[in-house]
Amino acid sequence: MVEFNFGVEMGYFRANIEKAKGYVPGFQPKETDVVKLNTNENPYPPSPAVMKAVAEVGAEQLRRYPDPLGDKFREAAAEVNGVGAENIMCCNGGDDLLAIAFEAFCDEERLAAYPVPTYSLYPTLAELQNCGAIEVPFDGEFNLPVKLAGSGAALTIVCNPNAPTGTFISAGELANLAEEISGVLLIDEAYVDFAEDNCVGLIKELDNVIILRSMSKGYSLAGLRFGYAIACAGLISGLMKVKDSYNVDAIAISAATAAINDREYFRRNVEQIKKDRGILTEQLRGLRFEVIESSANFVLAGNRDCKASEIYDKLVGRKIYVRYFPVPGLGNKLRITVGTSEQNEKLISALKGILG
Numbered sequence: 001m002v003e004f005n006f007g008v009e010m011g012y013f014r015a016n017i018e019k020a021k022g023y024v025p026g027f028q029p030k031e032t033d034v035v036k037l038n039t040n041e042n043p044y045p046p047s048p049a050v051m052k053a054v055a056e057v058g059a060e061q062l063r064r065y066p067d068p069l070g071d072k073f074r075e076a077a078a079e080v081n082g083v084g085a086e087n088i089m090c091c092n093g094g095d096d097l098l099a100i101a102f103e104a105f106c107d108e109e110r111l112a113a114y115p116v117p118t119y120s121l122y123p124t125l126a127e128l129q130n131c132g133a134i135e136v137p138f139d140g141e142f143n144l145p146v147k148l149a150g151s152g153a154a155l156t157i158v159c160n161p162n163a164p165t166g167t168f169i170s171a172g173e174l175a176n177l178a179e180e181i182s183g184v185l186l187i188d189e190a191y192v193d194f195a196e197d198n199c200v201g202l203i204k205e206l207d208n209v210i211i212l213r214s215m216s217k218g219y220s221l222a223g224l225r226f227g228y229a230i231a232c233a234g235l236i237s238g239l240m241k242v243k244d245s246y247n248v249d250a251i252a253i254s255a256a257t258a259a260i261n262d263r264e265y266f267r268r269n270v271e272q273i274k275k276d277r278g279i280l281t282e283q284l285r286g287l288r289f290e291v292i293e294s295s296a297n298f299v300l301a302g303n304r305d306c307k308a309s310e311i312y313d314k315l316v317g318r319k320i321y322v323r324y325f326p327v328p329g330l331g332n333k334l335r336i337t338v339g340t341s342e343q344n345e346k347l348i349s350a351l352k353g354i355l356g
């Protein structure tokens, strides 16, 4: 495996880049005979309509630059979310929107704030943008921390459902937070397709709310790289100034549009994952795991008798990959993506073997 060599100081980069650790993505094994439950991909293939749309992309579409705004997708996403096309901006994955937001709102004097533990890309982006990051700890039940509202940050981010806990904060609480802060509130809804509610309604009342959506999870398109922002028209036009002119390509626009339009396939797929999430949660609890109730396509679980690191290593030995984060607050927990029923069964029977 070719590995990046992070952490070499050469003197050519800006000081903050020299010092930055760089984001470490979840392990992507090259072998195919593994049970891969470590990066929250959807275990099912994308809609057949997506494969058809990809096959229909013509040479002329590849010869020319793509639509810079991806209007076909914006219109489809607007319809699905009950907003206007002017409220949507296409992105090269949700991560693209996060990078755009840090660039648009943050600098040395304009800080970012977010509750922790959360998505580990936020501190990396703060390092790259050279803005301070105010990390406000969640309480033991992952409620919205009261102190977040008073941080004075230019960009406040709340991941909802949160990663890696899977916990959900109500739209009402986030509306109050948006009203209390002076800057922008970005609600990272990468996993919202697996939750019972979402915050899209907030953008109609509040001109400082940006919703992040990803096509990687609910729509099985992690390999395509497509996400989008939902916000008031003013925020969208500001963000458009920052994005790359052609940040989504012609194939991606066609495929993502086909995916978001196939509502029936999406609903069936998501319902299956939610059902399997419930079964997996109960089975893990039966094996003496404490499992936080999840609104996402993963669960966070810690075993009462055995160290997470030990379980992780033994699972790797059986070619089963989950995610282990050795970070404060998550010390003894594993994040497990909900797979197909068969993959989940393989995990459970491996855990039975490991835990005796």
Ligand SMILES: Cc1ncc(COP(=O)(O)O)c(C=O)c1O
Pocket: 039, 040, 092, 093, 094, 095, 096, 119, 159, 163, 188, 190, 213, 214, 215, 216, 222, 225, 226, 227
């Ligand atoms: C919390 C969170 N936000 C955003 C993303 C970005 O997703 P993508 O760039 O694949 O759309 C991820 C990906 O895992 C995530 O976990």
